[in-house]
Amino acid sequence: MGRPKGFETDVAVERAMRVFWRKGYGPTTPQELAGELGIGKGSLYNTFTSKHRLFELALRRYGEMRVEALADLLNRPGPVKPLLREALERLVSAPDDALRHGCLAVNTAAELAGADEIATEVVSDVFARMEGALRAAVERGRRNGEIGPSCDPDEAASMLLSVVIGMSVLARTGQRPEQRQRTVNAAIAAL
């Protein structure tokens, strides 16, 4: 009973995610969010309590999306190295403005880590899970014999995670794709 909601919460969170992704947490104003979600400011606060809470939901959703996409790719059957390469190459040359905003988790880490406990925790968790997926892939490659036994999966996964994060920062600065391609080559060659 009562008046029915005029919008779907999920869709709203998804749209909010895009806005935060483009502009970061601080510079995004409630007004802009309301506009982008197609609802009034009051509705926004009635549903999400605060800008910060909406951001948390958006960030969590972003994390799920990314981690899942990475795991899906790396779990595909067949040799692992090409899959790892493909995962990294997604940061080399995506449709341009997808990259120009970098990765929401990375941007959030740089903007809020330390100052915002919730954001810090969510982002750490996302990174840890990505690292886990990478490690699993490296382990599989070792069992396959694709990757030599001298390569420690923990070390390799940590390194790959750093590379992914680094590339996502560099993409934001407008670095040319060829340079990131080189990064990928070196990182994959290290396995």
Added chain:
Amino acid sequence: MGRPKGFETDVAVERAMRVFWRKGYGPTTPQELAGELGIGKGSLYNTFTSKHRLFELALRRYGEMRVEALADLLNRPGPVKPLLREALERLVSAPDDALRHGCLAVNTAAELAGADEIATEVVSDVFARMEGALRAAVERGRRNGEIGPSCDPDEAASMLLSVVIGMSVLARTGQRPEQRQRTVNAAIAAL
């Protein structure tokens, strides 16, 4: 002639740098800057024109500092690999809160790249120069025979730069130092 300045511009820029480093550009207020520099707000604007301009100076200074420190280290005589390792290990376990704020250039890239042209340009430049220093080191290692001829200096340097940036983001999230140590091990092993 005229009343003499009550503070040294250089010192002020240096202090401003620390503040921006800790809190980022957006969240730092003119009031706080004035307080931290020990001058009135009017003086601040009289000397630096705008918050943004002061930030630019601070960011440029930060870049010089970092690039120089890296080059100095890598130019020390002797084998190159240990020097590269040491360079990366500076991001593993520095005095804790130095790391908790990450790297100002990286933070700025994530906060402002794309939105702020000047910041983007300064930061890109810093990254490019760091990459140059790393590449020079790798080349030297190849001439030494420390590093095999199969290792492309361009690729290696790009990869190392990404690793450095990635670690600096991860340090901000409170990641444990041991994980970054693993990253360093894998990155150096790749050479």
Added chain:
DNA sequence: TCCATTCTTGACCTGTAGGTCAAATACTGG
């Protein structure tokens, strides 16, 4: 010692961020 000049300070101004609320609206059960 008075002046021109350069700096310093803090009160003041304008715009906007983040959020609240009363009134209006749309539904369901009786």
Added chain:
DNA sequence: CCAGTATTTGACCTACAGGTCAAGAATGGA
């Protein structure tokens, strides 16, 4: 068709960000 409930909207509120400015303070020169 009315009562009760949940939602919507946009005007409204408070605080503060970023910046300006008039008045005063410290210098060197004539």
